[in-house]
Amino acid sequence: MIDLTPLWLTLHLAFVTTVILLGLGTPIAWWLARTRSPLKVPIEALTALPLVLPPTVLGFYLLILMSPSSTLGSFWVSITGEALTFSFSGLVVASVIYSLPFMVQPLARAFESVGHEPLEAAASLRASPLDTFFSVVVPLCSRGFLSAIVLTFVHTIGEFGVVLMVGGNIPGQTKVISIAIYEHVETLRYDDAHLLSLGLVLFAFVALLITYGFNRRSNGPNRGASRHVG
Amino acid sequence: MSVDVLDLNARVRLSDFELVIDESLELSGVTAVFGPSGSGKSTLLRTIAGFEQPQTGSISCAGEVWFDSAGGINVPPHRRSVGYMFQDARLFSHLDVDGNLKFAQKRRGSIDNLTVEHVVDVLDLGALLERSVDALSGGERQRVALGRTLLTVPRLLLLDEPLSALDQARKEDILPYLENLPREFNIPTLYVSHDIDEVAHLADRMVVLANGSVKAQGQTAAILERFDLEPYTGRFEAGVLVEGEVTSHDDRLHLTRVDLHGATLTIPMAADAPVGERVRLRIRARDVAIATRPPQGLSIRNVLPGTLLKIVIEPENGTAQTIIDVGGPRIRARLTLAAVEDLNLREGLPVYALIKSISLDSLGNS
Numbered sequence: 001m002i003d004l005t006p007l008w009l010t011l012h013l014a015f016v017t018t019v020i021l022l023g024l025g026t027p028i029a030w031w032l033a034r035t036r037s038p039l040k041v042p043i044e045a046l047t048a049l050p051l052v053l054p055p056t057v058l059g060f061y062l063l064i065l066m067s068p069s070s071t072l073g074s075f076w077v078s079i080t081g082e083a084l085t086f087s088f089s090g091l092v093v094a095s096v097i098y099s100l101p102f103m104v105q106p107l108a109r110a111f112e113s114v115g116h117e118p119l120e121a122a123a124s125l126r127a128s129p130l131d132t133f134f135s136v137v138v139p140l141c142s143r144g145f146l147s148a149i150v151l152t153f154v155h156t157i158g159e160f161g162v163v164l165m166v167g168g169n170i171p172g173q174t175k176v177i178s179i180a181i182y183e184h185v186e187t188l189r190y191d192d193a194h195l196l197s198l199g200l201v202l203f204a205f206v207a208l209l210i211t212y213g214f215n216r217r218s219n220g221p222n223r224g225a226s227r228h229v230g
Numbered sequence: 231m232s233v234d235v236l237d238l239n240a241r242v243r244l245s246d247f248e249l250v251i252d253e254s255l256e257l258s259g260v261t262a263v264f265g266p267s268g269s270g271k272s273t274l275l276r277t278i279a280g281f282e283q284p285q286t287g288s289i290s291c292a293g294e295v296w297f298d299s300a301g302g303i304n305v306p307p308h309r310r311s312v313g314y315m316f317q318d319a320r321l322f323s324h325l326d327v328d329g330n331l332k333f334a335q336k337r338r339g340s341i342d343n344l345t346v347e348h349v350v351d352v353l354d355l356g357a358l359l360e361r362s363v364d365a366l367s368g369g370e371r372q373r374v375a376l377g378r379t380l381l382t383v384p385r386l387l388l389l390d391e392p393l394s395a396l397d398q399a400r401k402e403d404i405l406p407y408l409e410n411l412p413r414e415f416n417i418p419t420l421y422v423s424h425d426i427d428e429v430a431h432l433a434d435r436m437v438v439l440a441n442g443s444v445k446a447q448g449q450t451a452a453i454l455e456r457f458d459l460e461p462y463t464g465r466f467e468a469g470v471l472v473e474g475e476v477t478s479h480d481d482r483l484h485l486t487r488v489d490l491h492g493a494t495l496t497i498p499m500a501a502d503a504p505v506g507e508r509v510r511l512r513i514r515a516r517d518v519a520i521a522t523r524p525p526q527g528l529s530i531r532n533v534l535p536g537t538l539l540k541i542v543i544e545p546e547n548g549t550a551q552t553i554i555d556v557g558g559p560r561i562r563a564r565l566t567l568a569a570v571e572d573l574n575l576r577e578g579l580p581v582y583a584l585i586k587s588i589s590l591d592s593l594g595n596s
Contacts, residue, residue, distance in 0.1 A: 117320050120281055123307035124314035125382055126337040132308075135333070139324040 002192050005172050006180035007199075013088070013176060014156040017095040018103075021152050024096065025103030030133070032104070033111035051101045059165025062094050066166065086168045091176075094166045095156045102151040110144020111137065143215050150211045154204050233258050234418075236386065240287030240297070242277050249273045249442045255435075257292060257386060257418040260411075262433035262450065264423055265462065270442040271422040272317075275388045278420070279314045280307035291386060313384030313417070317391045319375040321363040327374050328359040334381040344415075349377045352414050353407055369400035373407060380415055387411075387419040393428060408432060426463055430454060430471055430512055431591050438462050455560060457542050457551050469514035471591065472559040476500070476507050491558035493534045497588050510591040515551065518563035519584040522573050532585040534561070541577055543567060550575075554583045561585070 032044055050058060066084035067073045076084045084090040114137055122132040138145065160178040167174030169183065177196055184193035234257040242249040249270040255261055263271045276282045278289065280296065283304060289297040291312075296305045321330050331346050350356055353373050358366065366374065372392055379387065392408070393401045409432060411419065423429050429436055430450060437447040440462045446453055451471040453459060474490040484499040488509060495511065503509050525533060536556035543550050548567045552575070553560050561583050565575075575581070 117316070117318070118322060120279075120307070120314070121316065121320035121322070122333075123281075124279060124312065125334045125378065126308050127333075128308050129306075131337070136322060136324075140322075142324075 002195060003171075003180075006175050006177045006196070009088075009172065009174075010157050010176040010178075013091055013095060014153045016092050017099055017156045018149055018153045020092070020096050021099060021103040022149065025100060025107060025148070025152075028100075029104045029107035030111055032108045047104045048101050050098050055098065055159065055161025056165060058098060059094065059162040062090075062097065062162065062166050066090055066093065085166060086170060086174060088167075088173050091163060091167045091174055094162045095159060098159055098162045099152045099156050102155045103148045106144050106148040106151060107141070110141040110147075113144075114140050146214060147211055150207050154207050157200065158204070234292035236278070236292075236420075237288070237290045238274075238278070240277060240284035240289060242273055242282055242284045244273065244282070247273065247442060249277070251444055253437065253444055253447060255420070255437065255447070259434035260419045260421055260432050262421045262423055262429040262436040263439060264426065264429050264436050265439035266424055269439040271424070271439055272390055273442075274439065275314070275390050275420060275422055278310075278386070279312050279388060280305065280310050311385035312388055313379035313382050313386070314388045315372075315375050315379045315390060315392050317395055319371040321366075321371060321374055321378070323363055325363070326359070327355065327361050327363060327366070330363065330374060330378050331355075331359075331381055334378045338382045344381065344383050346381065349380050352410065353377045367400070368396050369403045372396065372404055376407065380417070384417060387417045389419060389421045391422050391424070394424070405431070426454075430469075455553065455562065460551075469512055469517070470560060470562050472511050472513065472561070473508060474511060474559075476503050476505050476509060478505060490556075493556050493558065495532050495534075495585070495588060497590055500590050503590070512589045512591045513561055513585055514587075515562040515564035517586045517588075518554075518561055519586065520552065520554070520563050520565060520569075520573070520575065521582040521584060522575070522579065523582075525582060525584065528584070530584045530586060532588065534583045534585070536561070536581060536583055538575060538577055538579045538581045541570065541575060543570070554581060556583055 028043075028047065032040060032047075063085060064070060065072055066076070068077050068083045068085070073084055076082075076089075080089070082089065084093060118136050118140060119132055122136045123129075127135060158178060159176075160182070163174065163176055163179060164182075167176075167179075169175050169179050175183075177200060181193050181196045181200075184190070184196070236255045236257055238255070239252045240249070247268070247270065251274060263274060265271050273282060277284060284297060284299065286299045287297070288295065288299065291310070295301070295303050296310050297303060322333065325333060331349065335346055350359065353376060355374060355377055358370055358374065363371065363374065372395075376392065389408075393404060396404065411417070421429075421433060433450045435448060436450045436453050438445040438453060438459055445462050446456065446459055451473070454463065455470050472490055474488040474495065476486060477489045477494070478487045479485070479499060479501065480487070481499075485496045486498070486500045486503065488495045488497060488511065497511065500509070520538070521533075524535075534554075534556040536554045538552060539555045539560065540553040541550055542552075545567070550565045550567055550570045552563045552565060554563060563583060569575075
């Protein structure tokens with residue numbers, strides 16, 4: 001019987017990462033979509049960096065940054081009594097950074113497409129900026145949020161390089177599906193590798209199918225931030 | 231009773247345009263902000279609402295400071311008690327019509343007994359409530375937007391060319407609702423328009439804007455009478471507005487008689503204006519001719535004796551603009567230069583104004 005611990009661990013990691021990124025990525029994306037600051041371009045490039053860097057590079061720096069001998073690492077040890085490297089917490093930190101663009105980019109695009117018109121309309125109806133965000137922007141950007149959440153979740157499930165560098169291969173702690181598959185292949189247990197791989201393929205496909213299907217359905221000609229004039 | 235004012239003293243610089251304004255506008259009735267495209271009308275409204283920020287100056291509404299560059303005050307748009315109705319309606323597409331109305335009602339600060347039901351009733355929105363906003367026609371969208379804005383019970387209503395995106399038929403669907411606003415809700419209104427007919431129809435007072443500055447402000451009738459503003463108000467449409475009282479209807483001749491402080495005019499039957507009602511009539515300069523002797527055998531019914539008050543010759547196009555005092559109201563006539571010379575017209579001469587046509591503009595709500 002195949003060990004399903006890596007599966008639950010992976011889902012747990014993807015869930016925690018997505019929730020954290022939803023809180024972290026939303027304000028970043030909002031700022032990027034609305035700001036006229038000269039810092040916009042550098043920040044935009046910085047948030048996209050995980051897309052283009054080899055995961056090993058990211059993993060290498062994270063390993064150094066989080067090691068108990070570094071400032072951040074020792075601080076973490078002093079408050080939690082546990083090292084960030086080769087731990088589930090460390091994996092969460094690494095995944096949040098690694099998957100950041102998958103949350104920020106779809107959200108920023110969705111926020112930009114809302115335009116200033118509905119925001120002004122809401123302000124003229126006495127809605128505060130925060131109220132406007134939750135009662136107008138979020139519903140108008142529901143597709144953007146769905147895309148961002150699904151992409152972040154699926155992408156976190158599929159990560160390998162960063163996890164290997166930062167988390168290693170500790171059963172029940174850092175051994176996620178992609179690592180387990182790698183290990184199965186290394187030990188020539190192809191049947192188990194097949195099972196997990198095929199499961200991942202199906203899962204990713206179904207997730208994207210749902211996302212695209214939803215986008216398509218609500219993407220009729222009359223949909224959008226209500227900017228018709230006629 | 232003193233009337234509250236909107237004090238505007240601001241310099242607003244946008245990328246390719248500057249608006250400079252220093253005016254006090256009375257907060258009562260309907261004030262039109264009139265001018266050609268690009269004159270700064272929308273910028274003015276957006277500045278009042280807080281969507282544009284002046285570089286320098288101050289804005290206060292009924293004594294409440296909304297902006298003051300010296301004092302570092304800039305009240306954000308959602309805390310200014312203005313209702314802004316946009317040219318493009320800007321309904322929320324994730325809510326149905328009812329949802330859009332309730333959005334406004336839920337957020338209004340003041341305790342007010344204006345109900346959704348009342349607004350729905352006045353604007354005939356009942357049949358639309360359950361509809362998606364994407365299923366509305368242009369005119370319906372504007373009506374919903376107007377209702378939504380009214381439900382915030384603003385201190386000041388800003389209407390930014392609410393009719394400009396509509397074709398003529400739809401405009402005529404909406405106009406009666408706009409006419410009714412002062413009577414039904416009594417909210418001081420700034421009404422932006424580049425259509426002098428709309429302004430003459432709806433506004434008690436007007437502000438004339440051109441190239442980012444105010445050229446004139448005052449009673450609509452007084453502004454429309456001024457020659458020097460024609461480059462801005464449009465000469466072809468020049469004319470006057472006169473107010474009078476309906477004195478009788480003649481069913482057989484299908485006529486309505488209107489008394490203008492002494493002079494009586496007859497207009498085509500206006501049965502919906504009861505005797506005693508105050509009405510506003512529009513007389514265009516090109517519809518008025520002048521005679522120096524009492525005319526006889528004439529088909530024109532409205533002939534008023536008066537005095538030629540003023541003649542302004544426009545040599546470049548061979549015309550003359552004149553003002554005739556008919557014992558109270560003043561009427562403008564546009565004549566040819568040749569006529570002025572042939573009849574030897576001069577200021578102070580007793581004349582007869584022959585009015586070919588008159589349009590009934592709005593039912594008196596002033």
